[in-house]
Amino acid sequence: MRVMLRQAGMELRSLMLLRWTLLLPGAAAVWMLLHTWRLRPESSQDVNLYAAETHIMLLMLTTAIPLLLGVLLMRRDLLHPSAEWLFRLPVSAGGWMAAKWLAGFAYMTLYTAAVSAAYAASALRHGLPLSSIWSQIGTYALLYEQSFALSLALGLFLGVLLPLRFSLPAAFCAWVFGSLFLQAYIRPAYEWNWLKAFYLQPLFDNSLFGNELWSFELAKDELFRGFAFGLVFALFLLIAGSALLGRSKPPLVRSRPWLLALAAFVAAAAAFLPFAALQIQRSEHQQLLEASAAPYKQLQDPALFRFRLERLELEARMLPKSRLEAEARLDIPTVQGKLLSAQNDQPLKYAKEGTVSLLLYPSLEVQSVEINGVPVHWEREADSIRFAEQLFDPRLHLQRVTISYSGVLNEWQSGPGGSESYLAFIRNSAVYLPASLGWYPLPGGDTLLALDEKDRLLDRPAASLTPETDYEVVLSGFDTKLFGTLPAGEAQAGRLKFQGVSADGLTLIGGRFEQVRLAGEPVEIITTAGNVDEAYSFLERFHERRKGLEAVTGTPLDTVNQIFFFPMHLIGTNTDSATRSWHAENNTLFIPQTERRNLDGYAEDALSTLLLFGDTGRGAGNARKGALANNSGQASIAVEIRSAYAYLYNKTSGKDTPFRLESKESAAWIQMRSLIDAAYENGYADNLYRLLEQFRQSGLTLPEPPRNEAGERLSASSVPIVTFEQFMLLWSKFMPETSLMPTTQPKGG
Amino acid sequence: MMLTAHSLGKQYKTGWALRPLTLELGTGLHGLLGPNGAGKSTLLRLLAGMLAPTTGDALLRGSSVRDFRRNGSRIGYLPQNMRVLPQFTARQWLMHAAALQGKSSLKERTRLTDDVLEQVNLRDEADVPARSYSFGMIKRLGVAQALLSASDLLIVDEPTAGLDPEERIRLRRVLAEAAATRVVLLSTHVLGDIGASCREVIVLGRGRLLYHGSTQGLTGFAEDRTWAWETSENEWRHMPLDGLLSARKSEEGILCRALSERSPSPFAQLVEPTMEEGYLALMSRHDSEVLL
Structure with a gap:
């Protein structure tokens, strides 16, 4: 050992004495600085997001270095024809391999250190807290070191195995395959997830990375199994390399190094088993989920199956190993023991005649069902729990159904192109439980999951899951901070309560999120440490806008008091998933952060629109295309009226970054704008505000476009139809002067 | 006898590179002669434990020369062609070689290094990186490291090739001094080197041992x-x-x-x-x- 360490020291010294070797880690650090030091003001200001992307490229490129270095360490001296005298130094074959690996690894650690230092400098410049910086450095340093350890061992092995003219091209090919080709082409094309164990670096093909709080937590199970295999495999490569070195330094017993290599190979094969077991388990679980999902052609409108739910009391406990244990108590209103449709204007559709169907996520196992305190027989099939409707007491209006259930929620899934994400998870420091996934029993509905035309799994959005239901959810056993889409009470004795009346249910997120608040501003932002500054400046800007908008509406705009803003690409099913775009649930606006989707003017507009009209404005495009019309074919000017708010706000505020108008230069909008201008200039601004408020109060919400193929489409009746004629009727009522009346009526919308 | 070889032979697919031979070598300087392709380098590498024999084995003080645990730091070897990493100085190399030999004290390593540098006349260039060394200087550095590494057996292959006459004479003297306590095996084409310093000589031809005995016997x-x-x-x-x-x-x-x-x-x-x-x-x- 002493001799090996001395030789390793000498090898490292020889590397350090080559001038170019010290320049390369510096170059990697400069790369990191270039991408993180100065951020474009119009893009996200989250330095961790840029650092994550830079790490992907850097690690992909730098794995070439240990591979080539490994070859050179072997071939430039030890196995050079003129350097055979080195074999007479008192260093064993294994000692040579170990010494060269140690020296190369120590040298490669300079890259990790240089890149980490560059990141830390940028992060400190952007004011990130030390805890966030350390956590990021720790995560990525681990990935770098593991990749370097394996790549270097492979390089050394190739160096021993092949002459220089072959080993260098072989090492280059190994880099291309192990760092790029397997990730970019082979695994996504064939969905051979077991191939990930043979990646030289795990970042290039890891769609889970990019969220500083959740990524590592979600990826670590697979990463650690991959690391264990990678390290044992690296050990095998080193031992096999030592055995090959026996050609130049023959051992006393020739078979001994080969037996050791064989043992190491067996150990590597054994270390692969846990990794393979995880992949098999995931694959089987995904098949289970797909079996419970509705095929594309059989998708039905979930609203038809929903029955009324008066109240839901839920007590949920987190247990070790991602296990959830819960008891749900549902108060279901009935008339003579019959369910009532959640949509008052439509009769209830039964999934199976005479049975009550509730949806509960298929991974959750039901232990018991009681109706009004009496245990009953129930059936569990895929994601539904069914029992006979006749078990209800016809004398009672409210039937109390109590369901006890438990299960593991660690819902990995693979989407198009092999992209990975989680539908739901509970870990010690990361929690995501979306309301629409049915982590508590949902009344009726079609299915929780669907399949698209290519039989890919899709989640189904959370629109109006439980109209007007009173929720009381008590959570315990969770080790991390939890945030929900329902108002939270004070945590007491480790129990946290969420309570409120809601249609969208309760989505929970958990982790070391930051709460960014501004005095006097009711909206708070739940985000990652990297976004705190941007979130704060957003709140400052929005506070001004809120005051302006409230002046126009004359009422407080307080329907939203929370924004979830962090990278969400790792949750949900695919790129069109509900989780990947702006959406609102109860009092919460979800903004899935990307480099370009940040807390900019568009986010201000989305929040403004949500506060004013109850949607995020994503349906305006569809509305403009003439989707909105009344029975007699007259175009709706709902979009123009909504735009009038933005127009008026811009007019009064005189801000540089105006509230973007949803309306284009249509005839109706040109006419309306001239009316607004005239009224405003004649001192009738207040009349104008009151006029617009009439329309706003009667509903100007635009339906959100379907979020994915399984998305619930709002029926035509939910679209606000306001014709220009109706607008002018009210106009004449609110405007005292006839000179403010238009002379002609615009054609078209 | 310090070094013995019993039926030591090496066969490749193309035939015997060295037919089984038996040798017994004691302390002193032994010359190895033979035309090109006679099997000299094969014999040297077999005796240095750098080639696995097909038959027999070579033993140093009773244990195989390939027994790393016993003989790892007893054998010094200088091949015909020698290369060192150019960024190191002669002193750095030799200090490292001394450290690998188990000389833990810096003082002892420095003394040993200075001694061998003096012996091979490299003291003045000891702190210059090897990239500026001539062929002869690298050869002398090789001899120095082999001397440092060899407590029992020193094997040198063509050590005087490329050296000027003065250095050749100096090297012969160094080898003769080393042979006082070790087995030194000197392979060369320069018969004068052997005649001047060797007591015994081994002659190989076409992979066979032709002669092993005194120089007078060869004459x-x-x-x-x-x-x-x-x-x-x-x-x-x-x-x-x-x-x-x-x-x-x-x-x-x-x-x-x-x-x-x-x-x-x-x-x-x-x-x-x-x-x-x-x-x-x-x-x-x-x-x-x-x-x-």
């Missing part, structure tokens, strides 16, 4: 076969060249020496042979035996 192969005579230039031009060893112009004609069973000239007289003539006599006898 003896040319006994009664070495002829000398003086002849005129005209006669010399028409003379057959078989067995002719040398022809040197004298005042009266040309002085010739030849190896032959019979007198090559009526004027030829048997003379005292040299070791080189003994070696040539041995090789020619071996060649004719092989041809027969």
Whole structure:
């Protein structure tokens, strides 16, 4: 050992004495600085997001270095024809391999250190807290070191195995395959997830990375199994390399190094088993989920199956190993023991005649069902729990159904192109439980999951899951901070309560999120440490806008008091998933952060629109295309009226970054704008505000476009139809002067 | 005996590189001679434990030269061609070699390094990176590291090739000094190096051991076969060249020496042979035996 360490020291010294070797880690650090030091003001200001992307490229490129270095360490001296005298130094074959690996690894650690230092400098410049910086450095340093350890061992092995003219091209090919080709082409094309164990670096093909709080937590199970295999495999490569070195330094017993290599190979094969077991388990679980999902052609409108739910009391406990244990108590209103449709204007559709169907996520196992305190027989099939409707007491209006259930929620899934994400998870420091996934029993509905035309799994959005239901959810056993889409009470004795009346249910997120608040501003932002500054400046800007908008509406705009803003690409099913775009649930606006989707003017507009009209404005495009019309074919000017708010706000505020108008230069909008201008200039601004408020109060919400193929489409009746004629009727009522009346009526919308 | 080889042989797919031979070498300087392709380098590498034998084994103080645990730091080896990493100085290399030998104290390592640097006359260039060394200096550095590494057995392959006469003489002296306590095996094509310093000599030919014994014994192969005579230039031009060893112009004609069973000239007289003539006599006898 002493001799090996001395030789390793000498090898490292020889590397350090080559001038170019010290320049390369510096170059990697400069790369990191270039991408993180100065951020474009119009893009996200989250330095961790840029650092994550830079790490992907850097690690992909730098794995070439240990591979080539490994070859050179072997071939430039030890196995050079003129350097055979080195074999007479008192260093064993294994000692040579170990010494060269140690020296190369120590040298490669300079890259990790240089890149980490560059990141830390940028992060400190952007004011990130030390805890966030350390956590990021720790995560990525681990990935770098593991990749370097394996790549270097492979390089050394190739160096021993092949002459220089072959080993260098072989090492280059190994880099291309192990760092790029397997990730970019082979695994996504064939969905051979077991191939990930043979990646030289795990970042290039890891769609889970990019969220500083959740990524590592979600990826670590697979990463650690991959690391264990990678390290044992690296050990095998080193031992096999030592055995090959026996050609130049023959051992006393020739078979001994080969037996050791064989043992190491067996150990590597054994270390692969846990990794393979995880992949098999995931694959089987995904098949289970797909079996419970509705095929594309059989998708039905979930609203038809929903029955009324008066109240839901839920007590949920987190247990070790991602296990959830819960008891749900549902108060279901009935008339003579019959369910009532959640949509008052439509009769209830039964999934199976005479049975009550509730949806509960298929991974959750039901232990018991009681109706009004009496245990009953129930059936569990895929994601539904069914029992006979006749078990209800016809004398009672409210039937109390109590369901006890438990299960593991660690819902990995693979989407198009092999992209990975989680539908739901509970870990010690990361929690995501979306309301629409049915982590508590949902009344009726079609299915929780669907399949698209290519039989890919899709989640189904959370629109109006439980109209007007009173929720009381008590959570315990969770080790991390939890945030929900329902108002939270004070945590007491480790129990946290969420309570409120809601249609969208309760989505929970958990982790070391930051709460960014501004005095006097009711909206708070739940985000990652990297976004705190941007979130704060957003709140400052929005506070001004809120005051302006409230002046126009004359009422407080307080329907939203929370924004979830962090990278969400790792949750949900695919790129069109509900989780990947702006959406609102109860009092919460979800903004899935990307480099370009940040807390900019568009986010201000989305929040403004949500506060004013109850949607995020994503349906305006569809509305403009003439989707909105009344029975007699007259175009709706709902979009123009909504735009009038933005127009008026811009007019009064005189801000540089105006509230973007949803309306284009249509005839109706040109006419309306001239009316607004005239009224405003004649001192009738207040009349104008009151006029617009009439329309706003009667509903100007635009339906959100379907979020994915399984998305619930709002029926035509939910679209606000306001014709220009109706607008002018009210106009004449609110405007005292006839000179403010238009002379002609615009054609078209 | 410190170094013994029993039936030591090496066979490749193409045939025997070294047919099984048995040797016993004690402390002292031993020369190894043989034409190109005779198996000298194979024998040296087998004895240095850098090649696995096909038959037999070589033992140093009773344990195999490939027994790393026992003999890892007892054998020094200097191959024919030597390369060192150019960024290191001679001192850095030698200090490292001393450290690997288990010399833990810096003082001792420094003393040993200074000693060998002095012995190979590299002290003045000891702190200059090897990239600026000449071929001869690298060779001397190689000898120095082999000396440092060899407590029992020192194997040197063509150490004097490329050295100027002064350095050659110095190196012979160094090897002779080293041989006082070790087995030193010197392979060379320069018979003068062996004649000047070796007590015993090993001769290989076509992968076989042809001779192992004293230098006088080798000379003896040319006994009664070495002829000398003086002849005129005209006669010399028409003379057959078989067995002719040398022809040197004298005042009266040309002085010739030849190896032959019979007198090559009526004027030829048997003379005292040299070791080189003994070696040539041995090789020619071996060649004719092989041809027969």
